[in-house]
Amino acid sequence: VLPAHVTIVEVGARDGLQNEERVTTADKVNFINLLSKTGLKHIEAGAFVSPKWVPQMADSQSVITQIERTSGIIYSALTPNKQGLELAIQSGIDHVAIFGSASEGFSQHNINCSVSESLKRFEPVMLLAKQYNIPVRGYLSCVVDCPFEGPTPPEKVASVAREMIDLGCYEVSLGDTIGTGTPLRIATMLESVNQNIPINQLAVHFHDTWGQALANIYQALSMGVSVIDSSTAGLGGCPYADGASGNVATEDVIYLCQGLGIETGIDLNQVAEAGWDICQRLGKLPSSKVSLAIKAR
Ligand code: HMG
Numbered sequence: 001v002l003p004a005h006v007t008i009v010e011v012g013a014r015d016g017l018q019n020e021e022r023v024t025t026a027d028k029v030n031f032i033n034l035l036s037k038t039g040l041k042h043i044e045a046g047a048f049v050s051p052k053w054v055p056q057m058a059d060s061q062s063v064i065t066q067i068e069r070t071s072g073i074i075y076s077a078l079t080p081n082k083q084g085l086e087l088a089i090q091s092g093i094d095h096v097a098i099f100g101s102a103s104e105g106f107s108q109h110n111i112n113c114s115v116s117e118s119l120k121r122f123e124p125v126m127l128l129a130k131q132y133n134i135p136v137r138g139y140l141s142c143v144v145d146c147p148f149e150g151p152t153p154p155e156k157v158a159s160v161a162r163e164m165i166d167l168g169c170y171e172v173s174l175g176d177t178i179g180t181g182t183p184l185r186i187a188t189m190l191e192s193v194n195q196n197i198p199i200n201q202l203a204v205h206f207h208d209t210w211g212q213a214l215a216n217i218y219q220a221l222s223m224g225v226s227v228i229d230s231s232t233a234g235l236g237g238c239p240y241a242d243g244a245s246g247n248v249a250t251e252d253v254i255y256l257c258q259g260l261g262i263e264t265g266i267d268l269n270q271v272a273e274a275g276w277d278i279c280q281r282l283g284k285l286p287s288s289k290v291s292l293a294i295k296a297r
């Protein structure tokens with residue numbers, strides 16, 4: 001059964017812009033301010049990661065302190081360690097997210113430690129977040145395939161996801177980081193994870209590299225998943241996963257939901273406008289088919 005309502009977690013300003021070199025702080029602030037007027041309820045606004053690893057996110061503190069915060073919207077950021085969380089707290093963030101991997105290879109390349117080391121490193125992050133009453137989301141990457149190791153066993157995804165919930169994450173977002181998943185594999189993976197974790201604590205985070213993201217989202221929706229990560233204009237990728245193109249486009253997810261009679265509370269045209277605005281600044285076209293179709297109308 002399909003959910004009646006879906007929450008979209010907008011990751012364009014983080015997952016999207018972490019891969020863009022020519023984007024100013026003012027452009028990011030403007031983009032997030034436009035998104036804040038669309039009905040989106042959760043906007044990921046930056047990442048407090050090492051600037052040596054991802055220089056594109058080095059201005060997250062400035063971005064988060066400069067945006068016009070709309071009440072009722074959760075503004076969040078990635079925090080891989082305590083150092084990142086301290087900076088996030090200083091910026092007045094609402095929610096943070098830790099991010100781990102279901103595969104060892106990606107863990108090493110993305111956060112420079114093993115899966116088990118990462119879970120240890122998250123403990124002090126969870127403790128400090130709790131002290132400040134900051135809810136923590138968990139991302140799990142490579143839930144289908146790893147760019148370094150090939151297929152990820154669904155049981156491995158299930159066990160690491162469960163460890164993130166046990167650490168205190170309110171939700172785990174399951175990432176098909178390189179977008180190779182197809183609906184059957186998504187179903188098998190979700191069934192495995194759902195044995196350990198209730199469906200209302202799971203979100204899906206699909207990259208559209210192989211054009212399968214919408215089909216995979218439909219599969220996840222049909223299994224009761226009601227939190228979808230997406231990126232306006234389909235911006236994005238991952239600096240540590242070669243060829244990982246953008247996330248599924250927010251516009252495309254909204255259009256899919258509209259057609260399925262699923263409520264999102266988001267204005268499709270306004271999201272599309274925000275997408276055209278940031279893309280113009282980036283000198284590219286949105287990769288959202290829905291956005292291109294709206295413009296061509
Ligand atoms: P490390 O080099 O092992 O860490 O990196 P370290 O503790 O040895 O620190 C090295 C230097 O970084 C030190 O500076 C620290 O101060 C500094 P130095 O003493 O050399 O001058 N540093 C920091 N600075 C600012 N903020 C911080 C911070 N931490 C350390 N928080 C670390 C380990 C995890 C920090 C690093 O690997 C890192 O930042 N990785 C982040 C990579 C990243 O952002 N990837 C993209 C996001 S994940 C993603 O896109 C996937 C997702 O979308 C889901 C999906 O699609 O699957 C979420």
Ligand code: MG
Binds near residue numbers: 015
């Ligand atoms: Mg991602």
